[in-house]
Amino acid sequence: xxxxxxxxxxxxxxxxxxxxxxxxxxxxxxxxxxxxxxxxxxxxxxxxxxxxxxxxxxxxxxxxxxxxxxxxxxxxxxxxxxxxxxxxxxxxxxxxxxxxxxxxxxxxxxxxxxxxxxxxxxxxxxxxxxxxxxxxxxxxxxxxxxxxxxxxxxxxxxxxxxxxxxxxxxxxxxxxxxxxxxxxxxxxxxxxxxxxxxxxxxxxxxxxxxxxxxxxxxxxxxxxx
Numbered sequence: 001x002x003x004x005x006x007x008x009x010x011x012x013x014x015x016x017x018x019x020x021x022x023x024x025x026x027x028x029x030x031x032x033x034x035x036x037x038x039x040x041x042x043x044x045x046x047x048x049x050x051x052x053x054x055x056x057x058x059x060x061x062x063x064x065x066x067x068x069x070x071x072x073x074x075x076x077x078x079x080x081x082x083x084x085x086x087x088x089x090x091x092x093x094x095x096x097x098x099x100x101x102x103x104x105x106x107x108x109x110x111x112x113x114x115x116x117x118x119x120x121x122x123x124x125x126x127x128x129x130x131x132x133x134x135x136x137x138x139x140x141x142x143x144x145x146x147x148x149x150x151x152x153x154x155x156x157x158x159x160x161x162x163x164x165x166x167x168x169x170x171x172x173x174x175x176x177x178x179x180x181x182x183x184x185x186x187x188x189x190x191x192x193x194x195x196x197x198x199x200x201x202x203x204x205x206x207x208x209x210x211x212x213x214x215x216x217x218x219x220x221x222x223x224x225x
Contacts, residue, residue: 003077005105006202007121008194011112011173012128013166014057015135017183021128021190022108028191031102034074036109039067040085042092051090057165059111068117070099075121077101104198110166113173124197127177130184132163 008025012018022033039062043051055061070080081096112118113125136158143149174180179197181190 003101005074005077005101006103006123006198007071007075008104008106008124008126008198009112009119009122010106010108010126010128011110011114011170011177012183013130013132013135013170014110014162015138016128016130017138017190018108018110018128020187021126021181021183021194022106024187024191025194026106028195029104029106031104031106032099033106033108034071034082034099036062036067036107036112037087038083038085039063040087040090040092044091048089054090055161055165057110057161057169059114059169062111064111064115064118068115068121071107071118071121074099074101074105110170111173113176114169119176123201124179124194125177126179126181126194127174128181128183128190129171129174130182132166134184135166136163 010018010022010025019033019035022035026033040056041061041063043054046054066083070082073080079098079100082099084093084095084097085091086093107118107122112122113127119125136155139158139162140151140154143154144151179193181193183190
């Protein structure tokens with residue numbers, strides 16, 4: 001391969017298992033993941049209560065201009081300064097992380113397949129599908145366990161913004177995917193579906209099938225959004 005990065009994009013609704021697939025794919029390839037969660041817009045100009053009430057499930061919540069520019073740099077083999085976001089107060093911090101290009105880079109998030117300018121940079125486009133009831137169950141377990149939220153508040157947010165926004169902006173992007181997987185099949189099958197498309201596009205014979213022994217847990221970790 002050239003000095004450019006081959007980009008693998010993973011999209012899907014919240015709770016479908018995008019980050020779970022991205023993590024296992026990264027482990028298999030020994031390559032990094034670029035989460036879209038780093039690119040939420042800085043809301044420090046708003047009162048905290050108003051920030052918390054923002055719709056984070058709308059693609060406008062992300063600074064997509066910076067995201068696309070950074071992904072283009074990685075595609076070209078150039079390093080980027082990755083922003084960091086503090087979800088506890090909904091602001092971008094002053095700290096950046098150096099993110100180096102690699103033979104493969106996995107780009108993961110709700111809206112990975114939303115913007116045409118971003119889609120054009122992705123060599124392999126993946127959509128992880130899952131039913132709303134399972135997505136809600138996973139999100140509720142995560143937010144109660146990790147964020148101290150009540151089950152009722154999680155359900156309210158899911159019905160108010162998460163599911164409607166997914167229906168409007170996320171689920172339609174499945175039409176742009178090269179590979180579609182259902183987020184309840186064994187994770188090694190998901191990884192192999194993705195790698196098969198990568199092999200076809202890169203002629204990388206070293207990406208051999210892995211031993212089939214990893215099984216998906218009932219409630220894997222899910223992305224921040």
